[in-house]
Amino acid sequence: KQEVTQIPAALSVPEGENLVLNCSFTDSAIYNLQWFRQDPGKGLTSLLLIQSSQREQTSGRLNASLDKSSGRSTLYIAASQPGDSATYLCAVGSNYGQNFVFGPGTRLSVLP
Amino acid sequence: NAGVMQNPRHLVRRRGQEARLRCSPMKGHSHVYWYRQLPEEGLKFMVYLQKENIIDESGMPKERFSAEFPKEGPSILRIQQVVRGDSAAYFCASSPDRGEQYFGPGTRLTVT
Numbered sequence: 001k002q003e004v005t006q007i008p009a010a011l012s013v014p015e016g017e018n019l020v021l022n023c024s025f026t027d028s029a030i031y032n033l034q035w036f037r038q039d040p041g042k043g044l045t046s047l048l049l050i051q052s053s054q055r056e057q058t059s060g061r062l063n064a065s066l067d068k069s070s071g072r073s074t075l076y077i078a079a080s081q082p083g084d085s086a087t088y089l090c091a092v093g094s095n096y097g098q099n100f101v102f103g104p105g106t107r108l109s110v111l112p
Numbered sequence: 113n114a115g116v117m118q119n120p121r122h123l124v125r126r127r128g129q130e131a132r133l134r135c136s137p138m139k140g141h142s143h144v145y146w147y148r149q150l151p152e153e154g155l156k157f158m159v160y161l162q163k164e165n166i167i168d169e170s171g172m173p174k175e176r177f178s179a180e181f182p183k184e185g186p187s188i189l190r191i192q193q194v195v196r197g198d199s200a201a202y203f204c205a206s207s208p209d210r211g212e213q214y215f216g217p218g219t220r221l222t223v224t
Contacts (some may be wrong), residue, residue: 034212043203044155044215051211089155091213098168098210099145099157 023090137206
């Protein structure tokens, strides 16, 4: 059974810092991995999708990497802004099913 | 192309009533997923449907919960005889294939 963890659970940084969020999964037989952000009381916004054959994806100030063999993905946010404050969720799609298994999230606060 | 639509956004039901949650996928998407987010918990998969078929319902409670995705119209998640423990945010996602999932804004169900 796939289990997904995220470290740290919460992070507070001053504006302008570069930061890294970590996601770990126990079963390396994954189909894909997707990073989302969730604002309080809102839905999920897709940030980046990495297929199992890919090593990284980039979108603007965001870069996500995937290392299947070690069961890890990282989300790198460059030059953080207060508007980046949200909960960041990692979701893993397995080869055996169609659904995502979500991590518990990292709650990010970027201070002005 | 409008995003995934869910209605109602907020639903209040008394214990024992029925709750019906609707999800209209993005145009051209035939895969629909339902997830539940309990207070202070992560997102958990409930059911995966394609048009007129339930593909995976391994995350659905065995009793009181059902889902459908008819040939015409939205996908419906139905909860019969609601209890306080059903209070949660219910999210629907759609995809055109087994790739990226696009989430709706969610329905927040409160059982009084």
